Amino acid sequence: MKRIFALFMLILLIMPSFLVSAEQNESSKDEENSEEEGSYSSKHEVVYSTLNAVGDQEEMYVINNFSIEEPGKIVDYGPYTNVQNLTNVSEIIQEDERVQMKAQEDEFYYQGDLEDKPLPWTIDVTYQLDGEEMIPEDLLGEDGELQLQINTDKNEDADPFFFENYLLQMTITLDSDRYDNIEAPEGTVANAGKDRQVTFMAMPDKEGSFSINADVTDLEMESIEIAAVPPSMAIDAPDTGAMTDDMSSLSDATAEIHRGVGELKQGIAELNNGAANLYDGSSQYNNGVQELNTGSTELVEGSAAIQSSLATMSEQVGSSTGDMNVEDLQELEEGLNQLSGGLKDADTNLANLKDEFGEAYEALDQAIEAIPGYDISDENIEALYESGADEEVINQLVETYQSAQTAKQTYTNEKEAFSDVSSSLETNAGSISELSDRLLNVVNQASGNLEGVDFADSIQELQQGLQDLSSHYNDFHSGLVEYTDGASELANSYQEIHGGISELTDGTTELEQGASELHEGTGELAASTSDIPEQMQSEIDQMVEEYDKSDVEPVSFVSGENEKVESVQFVIKTDSIKKEEEEQAPPEEEEEKGFWDRLLDLFQ
Structure with a gap:
């Protein structure tokens, strides 16, 4: 065991020098390679920025990523206040805005911090609680109805390229335990675990206005996260074939409506001309009827005078004695001649009245018959109302049509009465002529027998003739009175009819003017819709072109000198509104162990 332990200690003592030698060899190789120029195929920039809770910009830094083709020295540009290698421990050299680094790996990352570099967007966040605007610090822990408003717009101090070509996606996460009745009219609300996530989208080159309304308890809020990227896919133009076919049908329909309104205008013009003719004929007829009514009164008065004279004569002759002389008979003859002349005048007046009435009646009949008898259904x-035409003009058209049909129907119903008037005039004129002839015959007979005749017999014959004449005249006078009463009633009634025809004429005149205006309007409509398919396709192409950013070449956010920029993205985050967590006491630091203590620990 001692020999093993000694061998192990020997290895430990030799190993550091071996590692140092290997590291030196490797470092010498790296230095050898670092002197050579490297290259990269593409560069990516991710811009990170923090905002305070109301949207004011605070900090910003950029993560730069290079796809290395050849290891060696590469150069980048940017007004960084500080740079940091995120890939290895090699040094990054910065001179003004020139950044030089040694890249060995396939992917190389470094971070650059920026100051006073404005974002391409202005972002304004406001808060209202129960209708009162409040600063974020005062909202913490409050209850009530919260309204959060986010407005985005172009930052005039920044490169407009990103505002014009990038869309903003804003995400707000709300704790379901705190927020209820969440409404976001301009966005979408989705479940994210136990929370609710609200997302808004601001399109390129467009300002945005977004709001959230919710009931909140013990208010706290996570950061608003904002991502800015170019639209990631090309927008294919939709197949508008069916749509343009429908629009072509609409265009054809409006043209057809215009043609139909043109025909309607022509028909209304004919109707107005017919109504004008009807009014002229009605005026003539009305004048004739009024003259007839006036003349009838005078006629009745004259007839009454004749009736009274005949009765007086008959009484005088009947009460006379045989001592009537020739002078008396001559005086009677003269009176009868005057009476006969009066009847002749009445006959002439009735004949003239009959002719005038006939002319007026014929004019009225022609005018009424000129009104078209179209049967226009409901x-x-x-x-017609659903065609899109002017509703006021249609109302006038319908009212005029109904009035015209009412006048035509009324005339048809009363046409027999008009014919009876003409017949009565002719019959009465004939009766007066017959009475005049009979009276004249009596006078002639009496005059022819004045000499050498028995006065008693002649007077008796004269008396009988006068009695017969008076009796027939009484019948005639009664009929004449009935006729004149009917003529008076006709005159009064027709006065109302003529007034209606006058209103009808005024209505058709206005209707013709309205139809002309309607025709002009449908003409403009037809002209404006004639190229709707082309306009629609042009608008669609313009919208697709506006939002299709697939052909936009990326540019560096940091410096225009940077090359091979393949993508630039923005990650923006506001401060959260949350309570500060209590700081925990740091753990007690252990006394740092030496080499031999650590070595001995291996065997414990």
């Missing part, structure tokens, strides 16, 4: 009207 389904057709509903389809």
Whole structure:
């Protein structure tokens, strides 16, 4: 055992010198290689930055990674305040912004610290508790309704390349034991173990505004973690074939609507012309009816006077004695002649009135018949409302259509009454003419027998003739009164009809103007939608181009002199809002053992 122990001690004594010799040999080889120029195929930068809880920038450093092709000396650039080799113990030499290092391994890492180097984004974080804005320190341990607002924008003091081409992904982890009723309208909320994780995304070249609302108890909050990277994949343009086909159908539909509205406009113009003609005919008819009503009153008054005269004559002749002389008969003859002349005048007036009424009636009939008898169903009207046309114009169109159809139907129902008026005028005119002829015949007979005739017999015949004439005239007068009453009622009623036709004409005029405006509008719509498929494809291509960053060449965040930069990423983190943990007493330090104590421990 002693010999083994002595041999073991000898090995221990010899081993350090052997190791030192080997290390010296290896070091000499490294120095030999380090004098040679090395090369790398690519460089990667990961920028780490910390912010305070409201988003103000605090510290920043960069981890630089090189993929080594040939070991040896490599050079990098950056305004670092301090550099540190993270791969081996070889020295890194920094002169101003030039950093030189010796790289032996396949991957080489070093860290560079930065000061006063702004991030490409401004990040502003605000907190409200129960509607009152508070600083993070005052929020700790509070209860209430929390609103967290994060706003991101371009930092005008930094290189715009990263803001324009990088997206920001922000992640906030909330303890489910503290936070409840979490709402994030602009983001997504997901489970992460027992916690809830809220994620927001700010697109390249876009400012962002994001909010979280939640009920909190004994408030504490983890750091907000922000990653900034370029979009990692190319965005393929979607297949828009079916969509553009639908848009082409829409374009064709709007063009068809425009053509349909053009036809509608033409039809409304014809309707307006027909309504104008209807109004002209109605005006003529209304004037004729009003004149008829006025003339009827005068006619009845004249007829009543004739009736009274005939009755008076009949009574006077009936009460006369045989001593009536020739002069009396001549005076009676003269009166009968005047009466006959009055009846002739009444006959002439009725004939003129009949002609005027006939002309007015014909004009009205033609105007009413000119109104189209289209049967537009409720389904057709509903389809017109759903076509996208101006609803006010459609309301006017429907109202005008209904009024026109009402006027046409009313006229159709009352057409027989109009015909009866014309027939009554003709019949009454004939009756007056017949009475006038009979009266004139009586006068002529009486006049022809004045000489050499027995006055008693003549008077008796005259009396009988006057009585017959008075009796027939009484019947005529009664019919005339009934006729004039009907004419008066017709005049009053038609006045209302004519007023409705006047409103109809005004409505069709406005409708024609509205249809013209609608036609102009559908023309603009058809013109603006005619190239919708091309516009849509252009917009899609523009959006794809805006967010497709696959062809963007990376550049160094640290220095424009750096080459072969393959990727640059940002890892940003805010301060957490948490209670400080109580410091634990450090363990007692053991007394450092010497070499022989450690050696003896091996055998214990």
